[in-house]
Amino acid sequence: MRPLPMTLRLRCPDCRSAVLVPDALLGKKVRCPKCQSTFQAVEDIAAAVVPSASARREARPIPAVVQRKTAKAPPPRRGLVLGFAAVGFVFLLLSATLIATVIWWLRPPAAAPNVVTAAATANADDPAPGDNSPFHPADVRKSVVFIKCTTTQGVGVGSGFLVSKDGLVATNRHVIEGHAHGAPPPVLMVGVASAANPDVLDYFKAEVAFCSPPDDTLDFALLKIAARPDYPAFRPLPLATTKVGLGDPAAAIGFPFVAIDQPVLSFNKGSISATRREFEGRPYYQTDAAVNPGNSGGPLVNAKGEAVGIVTLKLNNANNMGYALYLSETGLPEVLNQERFAQLQPEPGPRDPEKVAPGGTVTRPHKAAWQVSHGEVVEERNVLIADNGGGAFWLTSKETLPENFTLTIACQVEALGVSNRGFGPPGFGPPGFGPPGFFPGMQTNQRSLYVRFGTDGTDQDINSPAGGTTVHLAAGQTALREATSFFPVGRAVPEGRFILSVTRRDDEVTVAVDGDVWLRHSLNTPTRGAHKFSIGGSQSRLYLGPVTVYKIDAPNGPPVVKNDPPKVHPPLVNPPKVDLPKVDPPKVAAPKPEGPKPEDAAATAGHGGPVWTTDLDKMKMPDAPASGWVMGGDFIVDEATLSPVTGYLTLRQGKLFEPGGHLLIMGLPNSLEELADKTFSVSGMQDISHKLWAQAGRTPEGEKFPKTQMFGEYAMKLEFGKAADGKLAGRIYVCLPNASKSVVAGKFVVESR
Incomplete structure (x- = not known):
């Protein structure tokens, strides 16, 4: 005899009616045939356990009256047989009706498709697949943008996020501000996740819709980008209308530690570790989500994928302590309703970011664009690789520099083994000897990078004092050399990719790395006229990217001041005291007071101090x-x-x-x-x-x-x-x-x- 299939007799928790449920549906949701409510078929609420009707029929023993047929009895009459047949037919009909009724009770209702059947495992209230991810990163990433700020001093990068469908982007002021006096204004490019592949960015040239004044403690700016009609609509990031609480989940999303031409989105989860910290009178959320350079301007989002703040600060001497400016400080979202933003019409994109520069001449990393003066150069995709087995190598430009210029160089320097030429460049003594600070034990000249200008002797060894001006970056220090004069500073060549900027303005040379000024020097004997420039190194391998030359038209005068206030200046919740910066007429630099008279031991210097003499x-x-x-x-x-x-x-x-x-x-x-x-x-x-x-x-x-x-x-x-x-x-x-x-x-x- 096969085992009996079992049926659970359960009681509906709403109407308390008895419900027969096959044991195969134990643990699933079922429907009450009386009140139509659904409930979980749990064994511990069973009122009784009984065999099913069909099982009872199959397992029923043979009736005794049938067994007694072996005894002598009269043969059955025809009418009696027909009676038993009719009873059997009725019994089968009733059994079929009972089975159909049970099946009807357990069917899923047409009006509630989320109620599971016997084969389903999900709960009735579960959301659709893909909608239950905390922070909704797949949607949020479509609203977070990469910002590239190109100036004559180099290229800066940061993050931002779309706040309107027509292309308004929120970010920090410090991401977009700052450029050299007298130089062209910066070019702002905004990278938006492509609709076809969010890992690929489409670039749009941006205009500044609003930027808080430099003397305001509010570090906030709004950019505006525009798309061609055939481009999909921008997807703004939802803005939270309520504050987050202590311990609430949070995530910082942006482009930290990125190569300038290879931005990669980073999603870093954490929590709100302090709900209010004040810096310069402005409130910030503190988060333990990883925040690094490049995150500036990006959003801090809650678990719903809504922006609650703008990532702005990080404590350098502490771990996992980043700070996001309250959105309420910026006036968002109220300022987005102003019609004046529609008046700002940037050039529609997408654009090729490599073809947009602030008035400079770009030399691409192609071997044919340079004169290889010494060493070996290999051209690869978007980079030139140059070295000479540890010895000196250099490339020379085919075009001359203007007399006053800014030269920006995208590059990376890799160390090679020490050559047998010693640590000191020729002209500074025997092998192993160099100027002050060049100690062989420290291998100061490892990973050397040279930039030379102001001389026609481009065929001379680039690390020799053969004239002109040479900027030298190495593992031990950075230095500037003018003929036999030598000026070191304690800054080492960066390990990764960086932007080196060299600016000459009349007799002053400024050296900056990634926008940070490392060195300023007044030339003793500034050269005049146009000269080519050389880039090279020694004890190193150079990876050279694009090189851009900007002409500076104001060599020694006051900064160029343009009276071009922003076209749109939306009011803030806490507006600055001065709506627009005042533009004063350029000041005429006062002449420097004359120094003491040379070679006059008997005369007292004009400054009233000791006498200048070489005797x-x-x-x-x-x-x-x-x-x-x-x-x-x-x-x-x-x-x-x-x-x-x-x-x-x-x-x-x-x-x-x-x-x-x-x-x-x-x-x-x-x-x-x-x-x-x-x-x-x-x-x-x-x-x-x-x-x-x-x-x-x-x-x-x-x-x-x-x-x-x-x-x-x-x-x-x-x-x-x-x-x-x-x-x-x-x-x-x-x-x-x-x-x-x-x-x-x-x-x-x-x-x-």
């Missing part, structure tokens, strides 16, 4: 604190320090990164004990193997970096007494042959620091 016999040490005239301004020594690492003696006026001057003597012993009772003198050109380099610098008002000059040929007397209590008394008389005839003389006390 050591005429240098009379004054019995007064050291003072004088440095780089066109009065100079008083506020502190004197000796570096225990490099041996640099620094006489400084004011503090580092603040207005003031400094005098630096390099090549001295690096301890006070070794300097004690020593005397040093320099008169004119020195022996290259025992050179004491001198550097003069001055930081102008409103700037953080000094304008400097380096000298290998000058006049100096330097005397030290005895060391006591970690200090050493000294006296100096130094005269430098720059245009303003810098001179410092007097007493000082130096500390090791």
Whole structure:
């Protein structure tokens, strides 16, 4: 006998009616035939367990009366047989009706398609597949944009997000602001996820719809982009109307740490770790979602995929502490309803971003576009690869530079093994010797990159002092060389891809990396006329991308000020005090005061300080604190320090990164004990193997970096007494042959620091 199929007798939780349910539907949703409500068929609520009607028939034992047929009995009559047949037919009919009724009870209703049948496993209230992802990244990514800001100083990148169907983009002010005085305005390109493939970006040229004034603490801007009629409509990101709470899930979405020409969207989940932090009077959400450079301007979204803030800040000395500006501070979404935005009509896109530049001439990474002066060059997709097995190599432009220019170079430098030429470039001594700061043990010249301009000697070794001006980036430091003068700063060539910008404006050279100024230098003998430029390296392999040259039309005058206020200036919830910046007429730079008269030992300099002279016999040490005239301004020594690492003696006026001057003597012993009772003198050109380099610098008002000059040929007397209590008394008389005839003389006390 086969096992009996079982039926559960359950009770409806709503109307309490009994419902017969086959055991195959245990755990599934079923429908009550009386009240039409659905409920879960759970065994523990069964009222009773009974066999099904058909099972009862099949398992029923043979009736005793049938068994008794073996006894003697009269033969059945015909009428009785017909009666039993009729009863059997009725019984079968009733059984079929009962089975049909049970099946009808369990059928899914036509008005509730989400109620599952016996074969389904999902719950009736589950959403459709693909709609239950937290943060909805597949939809959010279509609204988050990549922003590329191209200026004559380089290329900056950031993020943003669409806030309207007609192309308004929210971002941070610091993502789009800033360009060199007198240079063309920046070009803003916005990358939007392609409808065909969201991993591919379509680029649109943007215009600034609103940018908070520089003196406002609100770091916010609105851009506007436009599309051609055949392009799909932009998809704005929903804006949250309620605040998020402590511990609520959050995600930062944007383009952090991206290669400028290979942006990749990053989705970083976390939570709200603080609901309000104030910086400069503005409220921010604190999140532990990963925030990095490039996320600026992108959205911080809640679990619904709605923007709750604009990612703006990150604490550098802490982990997982990023900050997003409250949307309420920006006026979103109220400002989007203004009709004035419709007046702003940018050029429709998409556009080719490589064909849009702020008035510059672009040299593509094609071997035919360069003159390969030395080394091997291989052309690959979007890059030139140049090296010479560790030796020097360089490429020279086919076109000349304008006299005043900005040169931007997209590149990456890879280290190669040290060549047998030593660490010092030719002309600076025997192999292994270099200018101050070039120590063989430190391998300072590894990953060297050179940019040379201002000379016709482009066939000369690029790392030799053959004339012109050379910018040198390496693993140990960055330096600028002008003939035999050499100026180092403690910044190393970046590890990855970067943008190097070199600007010459009359006699001043500025070097910036990824928009950050590393070096400013006033040329002693600026060259005139048009010259070609060279790019190369040594102990390295160079990956060279596009190189752009911008002509600067205002070499030595005031900045170019254009009276072009923004076409649209939407009011904010907290509007700035000044609606539009005032434009003052250009100021005429006041002439620099003349320095002391050269070579006049009998005359007192115009600044009233010590006399400038190159005759050591005429240098009379004054019995007064050291003072004088440095780089066109009065100079008083506020502190004197000796570096225990490099041996640099620094006489400084004011503090580092603040207005003031400094005098630096390099090549001295690096301890006070070794300097004690020593005397040093320099008169004119020195022996290259025992050179004491001198550097003069001055930081102008409103700037953080000094304008400097380096000298290998000058006049100096330097005397030290005895060391006591970690200090050493000294006296100096130094005269430098720059245009303003810098001179410092007097007493000082130096500390090791």
